[in-house]
Amino acid sequence: MAVSTSLDSVRVTPRTPRPDSNGNGRDKEADGEVDGVEMSLLSEEERRRAAAGLEDEMTLLGGPAVKKGLTKQDRAGIVLLCVLYLIQGVPLGLALGSVPFLLREHLSYSQLGTFALSSYPYSLKLLWSPIVDSIFFRSIGRRKSWIIPMQLIVGSQMLYISYNVQTLMDDPSNHINQLTFLFTSLVFFSATQDIAVDGWALTLLSHDNLSYASTCQTIGLNTGYFASFTVFLALNSEAFTSKWGIPLLTLSAYLKFWSLVCFTVTIGLLFFKKEGKESEEDDMSIGTVYRTIWAICKLKHVQQLIIIHLVAKIGFAANDAVTSLKMVEKGLGREDLAIAVLIDFPCQMIVGWYTARWSRGDRPLRPWVWAFIPRLGFCVLAPLIIYYFPTPPISNGFFIFLIIQTVLGSFTSTVQFVGISAFHTRISDPLIGGTYMTLLNTFSNAGGTFPKWFVLKGVDMFTVATCRVKEAGEELIVSASECSSDHGRAQCADIGGECVTETDGFYAVSAICVILGAIALFTYIIPKSRALQALPTSRWHVKIT
Structure with a gap:
């Protein structure tokens, strides 16, 4: 991924629409876009604030926008978001990265395909996200x-798996269904x-600093993912640990450590962090949230954004899916590879932080667009390497040279990730924030997932x-369509042969992807x-009447 998550997203201006020329606090054109849908979600207090002229309106009209620094509350919110995204990145790194890597020598491709279901x-969380937005305990938040x-369950599962993982990994072919169920x-x-x-x-950070939400996701999710994938594989490698004189890290010990971290963070969240009070007017039924999703998808500009998401990553598909495999x-x-990624990782975090500052204001897509051309350039460079x-x-x-190429390529990828996340945050409605963000991220992730096949x-x-x-x-040439895969090369070796690649399809596919991109x-x-x-933020918000 780099994960495309869920992994792979800061987003938002408040749901207050900008006033029209009559000062009514709603966008007349938007009101007519969807039948039966009211585009304004303004309360009376919000109408008074909109009429008074907020900084958001000044920015829209070309006036000077005052950018405030990070407050103490914002800093605490940023730290908390980074930690929460970190916790979800750990299971993703295991299920999508390190565990399939450890299993590949023991399972057939069909069995690995079964585990890939985890x-x-x-990618399907949009189906139940309205439940998360609609049902909650007001006393808790x-x-x-x-x-x-969810974090208590994740911690308990990792602890359970840690005590059974060695048995499962010793004979994975007979436990593939159990492994798939556990990680799914x-x-x-x-x-x-x-x-x-x-x-x-969408509500934890102040409006002026919402662009840092995507930075939190970049730092937290990527930290958890890379810790569970590249870093763990390195520390689990006998060659790596022997070379650097450090103890070998087992999967069981790694899972126990993160289960402890998960429990500790959850207890601290329960007793030491209060969530803002929810207004009873903000309560929405599950059916209302699903209808709202459908109303959002019917907006013409939302459909245009979905199309952008589905085609935006075509140019990078061959580089993202195949280049690292070809290097190995x-x-x-x-x-x-672990050393290269470890050097690249802090660079990504720094870039993510400064990109969030770049994405503030009314043009959050600017860094996302500007990073396209250099990223396509690295896709041209990859086949040459x-x-x-x-x-x-x-x-x-x-x-x-490989490290420099990796760092610069990740630079462009991180800039795009933070930039598009900032736009998602800007346009999402806090009332159904989780569902709205999930909707946008689902199509963004799909744009990176469907071309890979x-x-x-x-x-x-x-x-x-x-x-x-x-x-x-005498040299005999045996037809072997599978000679390009590990399985095919192994079969060729079994009959005493050697695979010879006359034409590598990677170059043709890379050219096609870059041209289409x-x-x-x-x-x-x-x-x-x-x-x-x-477009003003109000154009992205709907409410079922």
């Missing part, structure tokens, strides 16, 4: 009512926690590989994104 809840039990449920409860955290992010195939070691990849051992100079299939389709076997001094960028994404970010 990632689905994070709208968001804490879900965050606390773990991701399900983490995804539910994510819905509540996304909604809380060329001989890049697991410990070398694979083509000229040296025979191991890799020299220090080339390894430093076509990319991987395309690489195989365009690849020409044969298995060459020498018998009695560039066409989509200049013909649709840039003009539409500029138009969408110019």
Whole structure:
């Protein structure tokens, strides 16, 4: 992912619409967009505030916008959001990264496909997000009512798995269904926690500093994901730990540590953090929230944003899905990859923080759009790196070049992630914040997920590989369509042959993706994104009458 989460999203201006020329506090044009839908969610207090002329209106009319610094409350909110996103990133890193990596030598591709189902809840959380937004205990808080039990369940599950994981991993082929169930449920409860955290992010920070919500997600989610994926795999590698003289970290010990962290944070949240009081006027039934989602999806500009999300990542699909696999195939070691990512990680956090500052104001999509071209440039560079990849051992100079390329590529990816998250936060309605954010993030994640299947299939389709076997001094060429996969190469080796790739489909697929991405960028994404970010916030909000 980089996860595309749920992983992969700061968002918002308040739901107060800007006043029209008559000072009515509503957008007349928006009122007519959806039959039966009222576009204004203003209370009487909000109408008075809108009529008085808030800073948001000054910005819209071209006046000077006063940007306030971080208050003590904002700083505390940022820390809390980072920790909450961190907790959900840990299970995602395990289910989507490290566990499949550990299982790949023991399971068939079909069995690995079964385990891959564990990632689905994070992509389908929109189905139950209205329940999270509608049902809560007022005495505990709208968001804490879900965050606390979900984190207790996640911590308990990780503790249970830690005591049984060695047995399951020793014989995974006979326990694949149990492994799939355990990690699917773990991701399900983490995804539910994510819905509540996304909604809380809209009200936990002050309006002037809402752009930092996406930074919190970047820092927290990526920290948890990389800790459970790259960092854990490195510390779980005998070669890496022996090289650096550190103890080997087992999966059981890792799960126990994070279960303890999860319990500690949950107890602190329960007793030491109060959530703001909810107005009874803000209560919405589950049916109302589902109808509101449908009304949102019927808005023309929301449909345009959905199309942007579905085509925006096509240009990066081959690079994101295949490049790292090709590097490992060329001989890049697991410990070398871990070092590169560990160096890249703090750079991403710094970039995420400053991008949030860049995304403040009325043009949050500006950094997202500007990062497109350099990111496409790195997608052009990736096939060249694979083509000229040296025979191991890799020299220090080339390894430093890989680190620089990784850091700069992640820079553009992080800028886009924070920028689009800032826009999501800006337009989301706090009344159904978790559901609205989940809706937008679902389509954003889908744009990065659906091309991967076509990319991987395309690489195989365009690849020409044969298995060459020498018998009695003669070389026999055996047709082997599977010679491009680990399984096919293993079968070729079993008959004493060697896989020879005559044409690597990765280059053709990379070219197709970059060309399609560039066409989509200049013909649709840039003009539409500029138009969408110019719309007043009220145009993105609906209320069923």
